Amino acid sequence: MTTPNTSPSVELDDTTRAELERAGVIVSKVDFLYNWARGGSVWPLTFGLACCAIEMIASATSRFDISRFGSEVFRPSPRQADLMIVSGTVTKKMAPQVVRIYNQMPEPKWVIAMGACAISGGPFKQGYNVLKGIDRYIPVDVYLPGCPPRPEAVLQSLNYLQEKIRTQDIQSDPAFTGGRRQYPVPKFTGTDLEPPYNPDVWQPPTNPNAPADEEQEKEATA
């Protein structure tokens, strides 16, 4: 365990803690117990979009064996899953369904954007029907680059996610405080999705070197 087994409300020095443990008493924060259990049994959603899905399946097979990390229980229903691995290209036609599936998942829920396409559109970024990254609509916890990432990389991303889960604070984390997070589902229009991104989740990157006059020009035209 990387997170120290301590609790700020109970101030104990190491010798006392060791003595107590010998007597069968473990003093800890509830967070630790919760996060330890959650991180050790992340149930992913059986949710394959494209090429990366095959590598996701491969990571569950005997050679790579994702069950070593407690995540072999792939659930077909979003209502039983904790982790959504967005494995592959998200097209504009598919994006509303992805958001909808995310909305249906109960808290706490996490998202891994697997592969270049799910992160940014990848090689297909210039396509007219390809969404330039799923993080425009839903928050992503771990970005896993590769085209497709190897199964070992899937396992590593799961390790990163577990590390992240261990640092969660039950009292302040949005997964526990705000009820079930739901994001608006984008709608189809004649050319594109509306809205093109969710401003609560994502903002377009800005050019730090953008000339000042051009910004004014843009404002003037707008």
Add this chain to the structure above:
Amino acid sequence: MTAAAPNYELIQQDGLETSLLEVSMGPHHPSTHGVFRMDVKLDGETVVDLKPVFGYLHRNHEKLAENMSYLASMPFTDRLDYFNSMTNNWAYALAAEQLIEIEIPERAEYLRVIMSELTRLVNHVSLVGFFVNDLGALGTPLLYAFREREKILDLFEQASGARMMCNYFRFGGLRCDVPEGWLDRTREVVDRFPKFLDEYEKLLCENEIILSRTQGVGNLSKELAVSAGITGPMLRASGVNYDIRKVDRYGIYDRFQFQVPYSKGDVGDCYDRFMVRMLEMRESIKILNQALDGIEDGPIMGNAGKVFKPAKAESYGRVEAPKGELGFYLVADGTPKPYRFRVRPPSFINLTVLRDMCIGQQVADAVIILGSIDIVLGEVDR
């Protein structure tokens, strides 16, 4: 012509009236092999009407390819049918090589055959795993299949550097030669494969549950199969002996002794499709053994020139991909970019008859029928 939905009378029973139930299966559904949707109309458990809905993985491959050079499309073809990147590469290389005159060295031709037959093994073995998975045997056969698949993917990785997206073919040859000792390792894998097939056949082919779930389900007649442009194992399961490796004899397929397994009857069901694939794997092993015997040292790249810039022409190249006829249609206009780039995707056109096969079957069988067509959405929607 799409047959009109059969006139369906609502069942009156004990004074109660039943009505049809519309179920949307997909795009997120564990059995649809990706983001494919079927809008099914059900009467109880019987499928009355079915509408396939496509486009959830439409990645604009054709539009992108028309805006880039010929060679730059090669890695994109890997991502069409992501189980079989090698055969996709070959089909594209074949179409492009028709635009210019180029001689492909002997060793490259042999390696192309070896790669493409290994790909066929990968595809069929995974398909059977997924197919049995759809039947309800969660896990075990798929784990067996992926165990074998990993061995072949290791070979691909040693040769090309990537497990799935190999990007290994070039116009006029191959990108690089295979590393030292690769052919011996391949022979080891090929030699061991029949033993696995024996085990697999023992496990599946006469399995009582598989027999009763697949025989007589999803019937496809010979006439409809030909008219609907069905290709690959699905066509041969309906009793047509048509294999592009035998018909076109592209590459050096005329040098190898192998048979084309096809069903004797006029109607193919799910079991036939499953069996044709099992038998095809044996034939692939035969080809692989002959190719590994015949291969000799030599160059792997013909003289293709630095820039691929064909004159005004058009070409259509097709290969027998594991899923059927994969064709590339290129229109060149004298610039380094293709004017029209079209993929003829086998699994998309094989889906034409999905509705005809599913009507009158149980809803659980619709899933098996879809599984037996063997679709990959990267190719269906492109």
Add this chain to the structure above:
Amino acid sequence: MSAPVNHEPVLQRFPEVEWDEEFGTLIVPVAKAAEVATWLRDDESFRLDYCSNVTGIDYLDREFKEKIKNEEGKTETIIHKDPARMEVVYHLYSMEKRTGPLVMRQRLERDKPEAQSLTAVWRSCELQEREIFDLYGVNFSGHPDQRRILMWDEFEGHPMRKDYVEPFDYEWEPTPHDEILEKHQKGKVIF
């Protein structure tokens, strides 16, 4: 390669059908398309029972420059004009005779492309013609189920056409290249 198909009998039987030598293709008038197709499928000498590939092609008005040497040895530039048009291309094979391909085209007006559907002749055209309707906007008369197939129903425009303009959604990138770089230089990027 499988044995090629001799196209001469088609030209004799149907005088309206043209043969394009450059691309090696039959050009069938739209009104006759289904008749010719049915004949090609059923005639004993052809038996083209398998329509493999159906494609749309969009040609804009274009000019080709060709440099040739004239009799005096001077180079001369000839400008070929390629008129705007839309084409639907069919690749036909015979499974029975194992021959093919024979390429057949319907040549259409670009502004209002109206083609005849061959789904009744070869069932394999069904989904492919739907795709051409979706991506090129070619209207197939007689198609049983002509709807959008790859794009969503509300979508406007036909994205595979050469003059299709994509919705403007480029964003700033730290390392622009190729097209994005051009757009950067033109200032067509959201800063």
